[in-house]
Amino acid sequence: MMNGPIDIQLKSIQQKLQQLLKQYQTVQKENAQLKKEAEKQKIIINSKTEQIELLQQKLDAVQVGVNNWSDDEKINLQKRIDTYLKEIDKCLSLLNAE
Structure with a gap:
């Protein structure tokens, strides 16, 4: 037990x-x-x-x-960018006109 x-x-x-x-x-x-x-x-x-x-x-x-860029270089770059943007806008306008 x-x-x-x-x-x-x-x-x-x-x-x-x-x-x-x-x-x-x-x-x-x-x-x-x-x-x-x-x-x-x-x-x-x-x-x-x-x-x-x-x-x-x-x-x-x-x-x-x-x-290190001079002020002239920065201004020239800005002008180039502005020119490119204008060209792009022209292209877009032509595409939208079609």
């Missing part, structure tokens, strides 16, 4: 251990998935950081180039 309650307790402990083991395995799988996702995000962040750095370098180069 003494074995009866002990057997019941042992079975209860075994069931609880099995539940804990299943929970542990589930958590391990979830952890592995989260680690993979974190690694993917890290790679994306590194890529975006590199893109930002390249764009910043390009922006810096453009700003340095424009800042």
Whole structure:
């Protein structure tokens, strides 16, 4: 008779251990998935950081180039742009007239 309650307790402990083991395995799988996702995000962040750095370098180069222009060069560029815009407007007018 003494074995009866002990057997019941042992079975209860075994069931609880099995539940804990299943929970542990589930958590391990979830952890592995989260680690993979974190690694993917890290790679994306590194890529975006590199893109930002390249764009910043390009922006810096453009700003340095424009800042080194004389006032005459800037005025000439503005005149060329205005001329191009007028030509574009003429072309659009001709296209709309047809």
